[in-house]
Amino acid sequence: MAPAQPILSVDQLVKVYPGTPPVRAVDGVSLEIAEGICFGLLGPNGAGKTTTVEVIEGVHEPTSGEVRYRGEALGRRFRDEAGIQFQATALQDYLKVREVLELFGSFYPRTAPIDELVELCALGEFLDRDHRKLSGGQKQRLLLAVALVNDPAILFLDEPTTGLDPQARRNFWHLVRTVQARGKTIVLTTHYMEEAYELCDEIAIMDHGRIIARGEPKSLLREQFEGAVISLPPEAIEGVDLPRRLAGETSRRDGRAMIQADDVPATLAELIELGVPLDELEVKSRTLEDLFLELTGEQLRG
Amino acid sequence: MARNKEFYRDRATLGWNLLFPLFILFGMAIVFSEGRQAVFEVAVIGEAPTSRFFELPHVRFTPAGDDLDAALLRVRQHRVDLLVDPGQRRYWLNSTSPQGLLVEQLLLAPGVEPSVQGRGPDPGWRRAEVEGRQIRYIDWLVPGLLSMNLMFSALFGVGFVIVRYRKNGVLRRLKATPLSAAEFLSAQVASRMVLIVATTIVVYVGSDWILDFVMVGSHALLLLILVLGALCLIALGLLLAARTASEELASGMLNIATFPMIGLSGVWFSIDSAPRWVHWVAQLLPLTHVNTAARAVMTDGAGLVAIAPQLGALAAMSLVFLGIGAALFRWE
Numbered sequence: 001m002a003p004a005q006p007i008l009s010v011d012q013l014v015k016v017y018p019g020t021p022p023v024r025a026v027d028g029v030s031l032e033i034a035e036g037i038c039f040g041l042l043g044p045n046g047a048g049k050t051t052t053v054e055v056i057e058g059v060h061e062p063t064s065g066e067v068r069y070r071g072e073a074l075g076r077r078f079r080d081e082a083g084i085q086f087q088a089t090a091l092q093d094y095l096k097v098r099e100v101l102e103l104f105g106s107f108y109p110r111t112a113p114i115d116e117l118v119e120l121c122a123l124g125e126f127l128d129r130d131h132r133k134l135s136g137g138q139k140q141r142l143l144l145a146v147a148l149v150n151d152p153a154i155l156f157l158d159e160p161t162t163g164l165d166p167q168a169r170r171n172f173w174h175l176v177r178t179v180q181a182r183g184k185t186i187v188l189t190t191h192y193m194e195e196a197y198e199l200c201d202e203i204a205i206m207d208h209g210r211i212i213a214r215g216e217p218k219s220l221l222r223e224q225f226e227g228a229v230i231s232l233p234p235e236a237i238e239g240v241d242l243p244r245r246l247a248g249e250t251s252r253r254d255g256r257a258m259i260q261a262d263d264v265p266a267t268l269a270e271l272i273e274l275g276v277p278l279d280e281l282e283v284k285s286r287t288l289e290d291l292f293l294e295l296t297g298e299q300l301r302g
Numbered sequence: 303m304a305r306n307k308e309f310y311r312d313r314a315t316l317g318w319n320l321l322f323p324l325f326i327l328f329g330m331a332i333v334f335s336e337g338r339q340a341v342f343e344v345a346v347i348g349e350a351p352t353s354r355f356f357e358l359p360h361v362r363f364t365p366a367g368d369d370l371d372a373a374l375l376r377v378r379q380h381r382v383d384l385l386v387d388p389g390q391r392r393y394w395l396n397s398t399s400p401q402g403l404l405v406e407q408l409l410l411a412p413g414v415e416p417s418v419q420g421r422g423p424d425p426g427w428r429r430a431e432v433e434g435r436q437i438r439y440i441d442w443l444v445p446g447l448l449s450m451n452l453m454f455s456a457l458f459g460v461g462f463v464i465v466r467y468r469k470n471g472v473l474r475r476l477k478a479t480p481l482s483a484a485e486f487l488s489a490q491v492a493s494r495m496v497l498i499v500a501t502t503i504v505v506y507v508g509s510d511w512i513l514d515f516v517m518v519g520s521h522a523l524l525l526l527i528l529v530l531g532a533l534c535l536i537a538l539g540l541l542l543a544a545r546t547a548s549e550e551l552a553s554g555m556l557n558i559a560t561f562p563m564i565g566l567s568g569v570w571f572s573i574d575s576a577p578r579w580v581h582w583v584a585q586l587l588p589l590t591h592v593n594t595a596a597r598a599v600m601t602d603g604a605g606l607v608a609i610a611p612q613l614g615a616l617a618a619m620s621l622v623f624l625g626i627g628a629a630l631f632r633w634e
Contacts, residue, residue, distance in 0.1 A: 057478055059634075079480040086478075090470035107479040 005071055006032040007154055007185050008056065013065035015048075015055050015209075025051040027209035028065070033202075035153075038176070038186040040200030040217075042193070042292070048209040049189040050087055053156055056187070057084050069154075080109060083152030083184075085143045087159045091131055097142055098127045101149055108150035121145040121175065137168030144175065154185040161195060173198055193287060205292060212295050221291060229290060230259040230267060231282040240274050253293065260294070342405045343575070345373050347387040355409055356388075364575060377402070378432045379442070379601060381572060384409070394430045441516040444509060445596035446569035448502055449531065453563055453589055455498050456535035457542070457556050460490055464543040465552040468634065477633035487628060491536050498532045499525075519599035523606060527599065530616040531592035537623035538588065544630035563589040591615045 008031070015026040025048045033039045041049045055062045058074045069078040091100055098114070105111040118124055121141040126134060131142060140160060147155060157176070161169040169192075176199055180186055190196055196203050197217050204214035213220060234257045242250065246267070249260040261267035264283060271278065284290075345366035350356040356363060366373040366385060376382045377394050383401040385394040386409070393409065395402040410427060467473045476486060509515065517524075542555045566573060566580060567589035573580055584590045595612035598604035606613075 059474060059478055076480065079478070082478070084475075084478045086471065086475060088471055089475050090467075090472050091475070092467070092472055104479065107476075107481045109480075 004035065007035040007070060008033040008187070009068045009071075010052075010056060011066050011068075013052065013055060013067065014063045015051050015060060016063045024209050026055060026062075029206075029209070029211055031204060031211070033185060033187060035185050036180075036183055037201040038180050038188060038199050040196040040203040041187065041189040041206060042191070042196050042203050043189075043206035044191060044292075047206040049191075049206055050158055051209075052206070053158055053187060053189055057082065057156055080150065081153045083147035083150060083155040085147040085155075085157050085160055087162070087189075089143055091146075093132070095131055096128050097123055097131050097134070100131050100142065101145060104146050104149045110151060111149055112151035114149075117145045117148055120148070120178065137164055137171065140164060140168070140172060141175065144172075144179075148179065152184065154187065155179065157186065157188045159189055159191070161190070161192065169195070193292070197287075205295060207295070213291070221287075228261055228264055229284045230261050230264070230271075231256045231284065232259070232276070232278070233257070233280045236277050236280070240276055242274070243270070246270065342384070342401060342408075343382045344384045344386055344405060345376060345382040347373070347385070348389050351388050358408065361405065361408070362575065374432055375602065380439075381574065390428075391426070392428045392430060394432050397431045438516075440513055441601060442572075442597065443570070444513065444515045445600055446567075446593055448506060448509075449567075449589055449592045449596060450564060450569045451505065452498055452502055452528070452532055452592070453535050453560060455501065456494060456532055457539040457560060459497070460494050460536050460539035461543040461552060461556050462549070464490065464540070465546055465549055468543075468547045468632075469549060473633045483631050483633070484628065487540060487631065490540065491533070494536050495529070495532055498536075499528060502528055502532075515600070517600045518603040520603075520605075523599050523604075523609065524596060526613070527592060527595045527609070527616075530613055530620065531588065534588040534592075534616045534620040534623065537620045537627060541623045541627035541630070544627050545632055547634070563587045566590070568593045585615075588616060588619050 010029060010031040013026050013029045014024065017023040017025055027048070029048075029052055031039075041052065043049050051060065054060050056067050058067075058078065067074055069082075072078075092103070095103065101114050101117060105114065118127060121144055123138075123142060123145060126138060131139070134142060144157070144160065147157070160176075161172050164172065173195065176186065176188070180199075186199075188196075188199060200217060202215065203217050203220065204211045206212070234252060234255070237250070237257050246259065251258050251260075259267065259271075261283075268278070341360040343362045343364065346356075346363050347366045347370075350363055355361075364382070373382075373385050374394060377385045377396050380396060380399050380401070383395070383399060384405045387393065393406070395406050397403070406429075464473070510517070538559060539556075542559060543552060546552050546555070562583070563569070566576075566584045567587045568584070569589070573584055591612040595604075595609040595616075598609050598612075602608075
């Protein structure tokens with residue numbers, strides 16, 4: 001536990017959507033987020049990321065559990081100091097970009113100067129355009145500016161780069177780093193491993209409403225994986241009597257047999273000894289994507 | 303095509319959309335189905351005697367009531383063609399009404415109304431003409447059309463927009479700001495109010511310029527009616543839009559709210575001769591009070607006291623709608 005008080009702490013959060021059967025979208029999530037970091041919540045579609053952040057944001061009531069902002073239950077202070085960018089947000093019709101910023105600014109007691117937001121998010125060239133006529137990347141930058149309009153201490157970004165082209169995504173990352181450099185805490189959900197790896201100081205991987213791993217992206221990879229993945233066509237090991245240890249490390253996905261190898265040369269020597277044909281062998285170092293597969297048995301981007 | 307599918311899947315809406323045309327037919331049938339459609343309407347003071355005139359099939363006879371002034375006003379405004387007092391052998395007609403002159407000929411036609419037996423020669427009918435400016439149908443229609451416009455603007459302008467904002471997430475975004483529901487709803491009321499008052503004034507001035515309609519009362523009172531009526535209908539719009547996120551259902555509910563008012567609040571035609579229970583239903587519709595009060599001011603020059611019941615009804619309904627609407631309101 002960090003010595004300083006976390007800016008946000010979440011304790012045993014549960015959110016059940018009524019229905020037949022009821023859906024436990026969030027199933028006992030606990031988190032602590034230190035001030036000033038970029039925290040990434042990672043998981044496949046439907047893992048409960050969005051519901052988790054929306055309960056934290058106070059948009060949904062939790063079924064049980066609690067969320068505390070700077071040690072207090074969510075209230076006026078949190079709403080004044082949090083900036084939120086939803087996954088899919090529509091804005092009021094018929095408004096120009098400048099009017100959108102002015103409108104949202106009017107809801108808060110303390111606001112960032114609009115000129116500064118415009119410059120930061122590079123909105124200058126379409127300030128007087130109807131916001132519905134913006135491109136995907138432009139719209140995303142406007143929504144970020146809206147989220148920053150109250151000069152928030154904590155910023156929530158829910159899948160901010162989904163649907164953007166690689167160029168626009170890189171621009172957006174740059175923007176997020178600039179915002180973080182200004183001392184703001186960022187909570188980001190994403191299903192792009194690369195994005196989490198690039199931006200986040202700390203990540204939590206979610207699946208089926210639970211957190212299944214958390215830590216620094218690099219150390220998570222280091223802890224979980226020494227070595228690499230050896231991938232073979234499945235016919236190669238068919239009929240081969242694998243020793244128990246190797247069989248336990250073998251799984252199938254994407255039509256390949258994958259063997260987790262902590263010590264690659266030793267494993268390869270073992271396979272050669274067993275007479276496994278290595279013609280189509282591939283050896284890959286492991287990424288968060290593999291970590292995720294290892295943890296959940298699911299593809300991250302289904 | 304996809305739109306149609308979505309439409310059919312929304313069963314609640316389908317129900318409304320099937321019921322709605324039926325409701326129109328039903329409403330029209332009630333209003334116009336009092337036996338045969340009468341060609342002329344004659345108001346009768348006291349008991350109608352049994353004689354050939356009072357049994358003519360194409361004349362509708364309605365009791366004039368005790369208030370002679372009110373009855374005369376109806377003649378003046380062409381709402382009845384003739385007012386007859388058989389006891390006094392008197393009748394009143396509006397000399398600018400061709401209908402009235404025709405019914406007069408029927409009344410006076412030889413053999414239609416023979417002298418009463420045993421009373422000697424027929425003393426004859428005494429004729430009286432009503433003075434005052436003729437109220438054309440258009441004069442009567444203008445307040446109705448203005449109020450109907452007000453109703454559509456208030457109900458659809460507020461109700462539909464809120465439902466769309468709920469559906470596409472604008473409301474959810476607002477919920478995450480410090481903005482409170484009361485502030486949001488008040489802003490909706492205020493902005494729509496400004497819009498309605500401004501557009502109604504423009505339409506009023508424009509149609510006065512073209513039609514030169516009758517306006518004998520106070521413009522300040524008319525403005526008061528406009529503001530209260532708009533408040534009441536905006537509040538109804540908020541109430542209907544308090545929960546649903548389905549634009550189809552909202553559209554059905556808004557239609558269900560607007561249709562009875564178009565039919566029964568006296569926008570296009572007077573419901574004076576409709577059955578009693580229709581009057582009771584009409585009293586529950588805000589637009590009825592707007593129309594009644596506006597016409598009283600415009601054609602009869604009514605004062606504040608005369609239209610106080612209508613203003614009171616509008617104010618009370620506004621409070622009820624706002625209260626329930628605010629209590630039911632959900633951002634999502």
